[in-house]
Amino acid sequence: MLIDYKKLSEKYFDWTTKKYPEILKLVDSTVPKSGMSISPKNYISFIFLSVFMGYFISLAVTSILGFTVFNFNILILVLFVIFIPFIIAILIFIVGIFYPYQKVLNRSTSIATNLPFALSHMGAIASSGVPPTAIFKLLAEFKEYDVLADEMEKIVRNIEVFGLDPVTAMREVAKRTPSEKFKQLLLGIATTIDGGGDLKTYLSNAGEQSLFTWRTKRQKYLQQLSAYAEFYTGLLIAAPLFLIALFSVMYMIQPQLAGFDILQLMKISIYLIVPSLNIGFLVFLQLTQVEM
Numbered sequence: 001m002l003i004d005y006k007k008l009s010e011k012y013f014d015w016t017t018k019k020y021p022e023i024l025k026l027v028d029s030t031v032p033k034s035g036m037s038i039s040p041k042n043y044i045s046f047i048f049l050s051v052f053m054g055y056f057i058s059l060a061v062t063s064i065l066g067f068t069v070f071n072f073n074i075l076i077l078v079l080f081v082i083f084i085p086f087i088i089a090i091l092i093f094i095v096g097i098f099y100p101y102q103k104v105l106n107r108s109t110s111i112a113t114n115l116p117f118a119l120s121h122m123g124a125i126a127s128s129g130v131p132p133t134a135i136f137k138l139l140a141e142f143k144e145y146d147v148l149a150d151e152m153e154k155i156v157r158n159i160e161v162f163g164l165d166p167v168t169a170m171r172e173v174a175k176r177t178p179s180e181k182f183k184q185l186l187l188g189i190a191t192t193i194d195g196g197g198d199l200k201t202y203l204s205n206a207g208e209q210s211l212f213t214w215r216t217k218r219q220k221y222l223q224q225l226s227a228y229a230e231f232y233t234g235l236l237i238a239a240p241l242f243l244i245a246l247f248s249v250m251y252m253i254q255p256q257l258a259g260f261d262i263l264q265l266m267k268i269s270i271y272l273i274v275p276s277l278n279i280g281f282l283v284f285l286q287l288t289q290v291e292m
Helices: 002-013 021-027 040-068 074-126 132-140 149-160 166-177 180-194 199-253 262-288
Strands: none
Touching: 002 021, 002 040, 021 040, 021 074, 021 199, 040 074, 040 132, 074 132, 074 149, 074 199, 132 149, 132 166, 149 180, 166 180, 199 262
C-alpha cells in the first residue's frame, strides 16, 4: 500500500520539485542520510500528496462535525471549515520537512553511542591481520551496533555487489553517513590504506581516544545528574509541599488571597502547576541525556 502511495505521489506531484526547487533544497541533504529508501525528489512529491490528502480529509471531517456535532452558526462554521483544514495541511507539511532531520539526528546519536565499542572491536579484528573488507563484514553482522551495523553493511554491499574497492566504498558511505565522527573515521581509514599506513595502529589509537571521550562525557553527565537531583528535590518536592502547607494554614485564617479563593489556588497548584513542572523536568532530562 505504501508503494502504491509513493507511485501516486510521483505520478501527480512530480511537478512540485520543478516548480519549487527551494523546497527540494530543504531535504536534499537530509533524506539520503536518514536511511529512508526514497529519493529527495520523490519525498517532496510524497509530502505534497500527504498535504493534499490531509487537507481534503480534514475539510470533510470538519464540515460534518460543524453541521452535526457542534451545530455552529454559519459564520463560525465557515471560519471553522476554512482554517482547520488549512492548519492541518501546514502541520503535515512542516512535519514532513522536519522528519528527515529527526531521522538523521537519531541515526547520528545511535552511531555516536556505539562507535567507541565498535572501534575497539575493529582494532581487535585488525590485529589478526584480516583485510578491511572482512572487518566491515564482521561488524555488519553485529546488529547490536544498530545503525552503525547498517552503515558497515553498506560498505560491504558497495564492495561485493557494486564491485568497488574498499577505499572507494568507504568514501561513498562517508558522503551519506549522518554521523560526522563516523565520516572522519572512514576517511581516516581510507587515507591510512591509501598511504600504506598501519591500519591496526590507527584503529587502536582511534579506539582508545574514542573510549576516553566516552568515559569523560559519561562522568560529566553523572555529575550533572547529581546537580539535577538536588534541584528537583528542592524545587519540585520540598517547595510544593511547603506551598500546600502554607495555603492550608492561610485558608483556615483567611479563605481568600488578593481576591482569589485559596482553595482554588491549592487545586491549581496540585493538579496543574506541580504536574506541569514535573513533566517539564522529565522533558529536560530527555533532551539533555547522554546515550549509555
